[in-house]
Amino acid sequence: MYTASDLRKGLRIKIDNDPYIVTEFNFVKPGKGQALYRCKLKNMVNGNQFERTFRSVDIFEAADLQEKKMQYLYQEEGKYCFMDNQNYEQVFLSADQVGEAKYFLLDNIEVEILFFEDRPLGISLPNFIDVTVTKADPWAKGDSVSGNTKPVTVQTGYQLQVPPFIEEGEKIRIDTRSGEYLTRVKG
Amino acid sequence: MDADWRLAGKAEVLRIRAAMIRSIHRFFLEQGFLDCETPLRIPAPAPESHIDAVGSGDWFLQTSPELCMKRLLAAGYPKIFQICKCFRAGERGAFHLPEFTMLEWYRAGTDYRTLMDDCEELIVHVAGDLGLGGAVSWQGKKIALRPPWERITVREAFARYAGLGVEEALRRDCFDETMVCAVEPHLGMERPVFLREYPAELGALARVNAENPEVAERFELYIAGLELANAFSELTDAAEQRRRFEKASRDRRLKNRTAYSLPERFLAALSRMPPSAGIALGIDRLAMILTDQATIDAVVAFTPESL
Numbered sequence: 001m002y003t004a005s006d007l008r009k010g011l012r013i014k015i016d017n018d019p020y021i022v023t024e025f026n027f028v029k030p031g032k033g034q035a036l037y038r039c040k041l042k043n044m045v046n047g048n049q050f051e052r053t054f055r056s057v058d059i060f061e062a063a064d065l066q067e068k069k070m071q072y073l074y075q076e077e078g079k080y081c082f083m084d085n086q087n088y089e090q091v092f093l094s095a096d097q098v099g100e101a102k103y104f105l106l107d108n109i110e111v112e113i114l115f116f117e118d119r120p121l122g123i124s125l126p127n128f129i130d131v132t133v134t135k136a137d138p139w140a141k142g143d144s145v146s147g148n149t150k151p152v153t154v155q156t157g158y159q160l161q162v163p164p165f166i167e168e169g170e171k172i173r174i175d176t177r178s179g180e181y182l183t184r185v186k187g
Numbered sequence: 188m189d190a191d192w193r194l195a196g197k198a199e200v201l202r203i204r205a206a207m208i209r210s211i212h213r214f215f216l217e218q219g220f221l222d223c224e225t226p227l228r229i230p231a232p233a234p235e236s237h238i239d240a241v242g243s244g245d246w247f248l249q250t251s252p253e254l255c256m257k258r259l260l261a262a263g264y265p266k267i268f269q270i271c272k273c274f275r276a277g278e279r280g281a282f283h284l285p286e287f288t289m290l291e292w293y294r295a296g297t298d299y300r301t302l303m304d305d306c307e308e309l310i311v312h313v314a315g316d317l318g319l320g321g322a323v324s325w326q327g328k329k330i331a332l333r334p335p336w337e338r339i340t341v342r343e344a345f346a347r348y349a350g351l352g353v354e355e356a357l358r359r360d361c362f363d364e365t366m367v368c369a370v371e372p373h374l375g376m377e378r379p380v381f382l383r384e385y386p387a388e389l390g391a392l393a394r395v396n397a398e399n400p401e402v403a404e405r406f407e408l409y410i411a412g413l414e415l416a417n418a419f420s421e422l423t424d425a426a427e428q429r430r431r432f433e434k435a436s437r438d439r440r441l442k443n444r445t446a447y448s449l450p451e452r453f454l455a456a457l458s459r460m461p462p463s464a465g466i467a468l469g470i471d472r473l474a475m476i477l478t479d480q481a482t483i484d485a486v487v488a489f490t491p492e493s494l
Contacts, residue, residue, distance in 0.1 A: 005277060027280025030371065031407045031417045032389060033363040034237045035277065053364050056277075057442075 001061060004037040004054040012044070012063040019044040019063035019116040044121055067112045067124070072105050080105070082113055082123075091120045101125050103158035104176045125176040130185050131155050136168045193493070200486055203317060204474045208270060210316035211290060211470075214309055220266040220292060225255035227272060231447035234435040235391050239276040239444060241285070247447070248274035251467055252291055253392070254453045257421065260293050260463050261456035268292035270470060281482045282413065285491060288470035295461045298394075298420040299404045302466045303381050306408050306416060307334040310379070310473070317477060325411045325476050330378060337380040340402075344382055348373045353386055362389070374409035381406045391431050393419035408468070410476050418466035425457040 002013060011022045024040035037054040044063070070082040070091070079092045080102070091113065095102065101111070101123050112124045135153035149161040154172070162181045166172060171185040216222065232240045232250040240247035252271055259267050273289045294301060311332050314323060322331045345353050349369035356362040374380050383406035387395045390403025404420035422428050432449050440446055474486040484490050 027278070027283055028367050029237070029278060029280075029283065030363050030366040031414050032235065032237065032391070033366065036363060036367055038367070053368060 001059055003060075004056050004058045005035070007037050007039055007054070007060075012065055013041075013060040014063045015041070015060070019065060019121070023049065044116065045119070064117050065121075066115045068115060069110055070113045072107070072109045072111060075102075075105070082111070082120075093120050093123065097122050100179070101176070103156055103179070104129050104131075104174065105156060106131065127176060128173050128182065129176055130171050130173050131158075133162075133166060133168055133170050133172060136162075136166060139164050139167065194488060197485070197488060200474070200478045200480060201488060203478050204486055206317060207313055207474055207477055208470065210313045211270065211309065213316075214312050215268045215292060218266070220268045221264055223256065223259055223264070223267045223269050225249075225252045225259075225269065225271070227274075229254065231450060233392065233450060233453075234432050234439060234447045236435050236438045236442075240447070241274040241276050242445075250275050251289060253465065253467070254450050256291060256293055256465065257460060257463070258453060258456045260295055260421075260465075261460035265295035265461075266293070279491070281484075282472060282475075284471065284483055284487065287483075290468045290470050290473075291465065293421075293463055293465040295463045297464050298462070299383075299406055299418050299464045299466075302418045302464050303336075303338065303383075303406065303408075305466070306379075306381070306418075306468075307336055313473075314477065319477065323410070323476055323479075325413075325479055326481055328376060328411050330375065330411055330476075332379070336378055337375075338383060338406075339380060340384040341382055341386065342384070344370050344374070357386060357388075362386075371409065371414065372412050375411055375413075379408060379410045381408055390419060391435060392422055392428070394422045394424075413472055413476065414469075415472050415476070416466055416468035418464065421460070421463045421465050423457060423460050423462060425454050428457055429454055 002011070007022055007025055009022055009025050013020055020041040020043055022039050023042050026038040027035065028038055029035045035056050038051065039054065040049060040051050042049045068084060070084050073081040073083050078095045080098050081090055081092055083090045097120065099122065104125050106129060114121045114124070131154040133152045134155050137150055148163065150164050151159055152162050152166060153159050160174065160179060160181055162172060166184060173182040173185050174180065175182050212222065227249055228243050228246050229249050230246050232238070232247055233254055238250050240250050251273055252269060256267055268291065270288060270290045272286060274286050276285060278285050311334065314332055321333050322329055342353050345351050345356060345365065349365045351365055356365045374382060384396065384402040385405045387401055387403045390405040393403035393405040396402050396404050406418050407414055408416040429449070436446055471483050471486050475483060478486060480486050
């Protein structure tokens with residue numbers, strides 16, 4: 001249990017059976033009046049944001065959130081299937097829940113899935129993944145018109161800008177947080 | 188090392204803050220006010236519904252110097268001021284520190300209207316000493332300081348900014364929320380504003396207006412949406428003051444807050460106190476305005492978290 005005075009940016013609480021994250025927090029107190037806690041809250045299921053003002057007597061339940069390591073299996077009709085390797089239980093996430101991560105879902109990749117009670121909310125990827133370049137224009141030496149980068153496509157279908165020396169069939173490392181090229185991977 | 192780096196970066200703000208405090212002292216001393224020191228550690232603060240004191244042994248640290256200062260008024264000191272530390276438990280935010288610096292001044296033989304004139308003169312004087320001229324800029328807003336400043340009643344402000352009657356806000360138990368969310372953000376954006384005539388029940392130590400007993404002779408000074416000062420025509424009716432303290436004490440007990448013993452010596456002195464007016468002004472917040480800092484943390488050398 002939390003009271004309003006425990007609220008902090010980043011705290012995750014349960015309101016009306018949904019998990020919320022506090023995205024902004026301010027303590028205010030009008031002259032001689034009572035302490036008020038002005039918060040911006042984001043619903044962790046649907047992303048809706050709203051502002052609420054709480055009093056010090058208000059109490060909250062902590063949101064029961066857990067991260068589980070799971071393995072990505074396959075995608076079918078916009079549903080993404082993941083499996084818990086401990087008990088072989090499978091869960092499905094929607095394209096919305098997977099979000100940008102869909103570009104980095106390599107076959108059998110291990111990810112962290114965030115659960116609220118028994119409901120999966122979203123996934124976190126490893127920060128770095130190594131992928132094979134499946135489509136790249138050849139490097140024309142001395143070609144300075146096209147600039148310092150060129151677009152390539154990797155095995156997951158994701159497109160990104162890389163240095164011009166990267167060739168088709170090579171492996172590159174991507175930072176999944178920014179979606180950007182980091183380095184060429186040898187071997 | 189990070190903390191020391193931050194501390195070193197405050198040099199200019201701390202220099203202006205010190206100059207501001209010197210200027211305030213000069214302002215009051217030149218007008219014949221007595222700079223009085225009163226104890227920080229007291230048997231109990233005045234019981235108020237929403238102010239919690241920090242304990243200090245069997246006693247408490249003051250939440251405001253008002254009880255001792257009013258005893259000085261009652262004993263025949265007509266113009267007194269001091270800048271001192273006050274302590275309020277649980278108050279921490281962008282504009283709140285649990286230990287903060289307060290300026291209080293009191294005048295015998297006058298009412299809260301004189302204090303509005305004092306505020307205008309004081310802040311214009313300080314801004315002049317700091318070389319700021321006739322306006323201050325705070326967080327992108329420019330506020331002209333030339334008097335007279337706007338004076339609006341709480342009733343007018345609620346109608347204008349919240350579209351809500353004061354009585355209705357009180358009945359629906361949302362007076363504070365309305366004040367903070369709908370009214371305060373508009374107060375003092377072009378020039379400072381005195382928000383005056385609070386509902387009588389919200390002025391625990393204030394005199395009610397003789398012509399309109401529904402309202403207390405109380406005002407708050409706002410600059411750029413920031414509440415800087417709270418002032419009263421002081422209540423001098425000891426029996427009425429005792430009733431209000433007892434009501435606040437009952438309220439505190441109901442909410443499981445620390446009960447404070449009634450300040451009997453203050454109540455005894457109150458019957459001898461001449462009609463007076465008194466005001467408390469937050470020094471840290473004035474420093475925020477005059478140095479264009481967004482948070483109270485920026486205008487003190489140390490916050491509790493940095494100790």
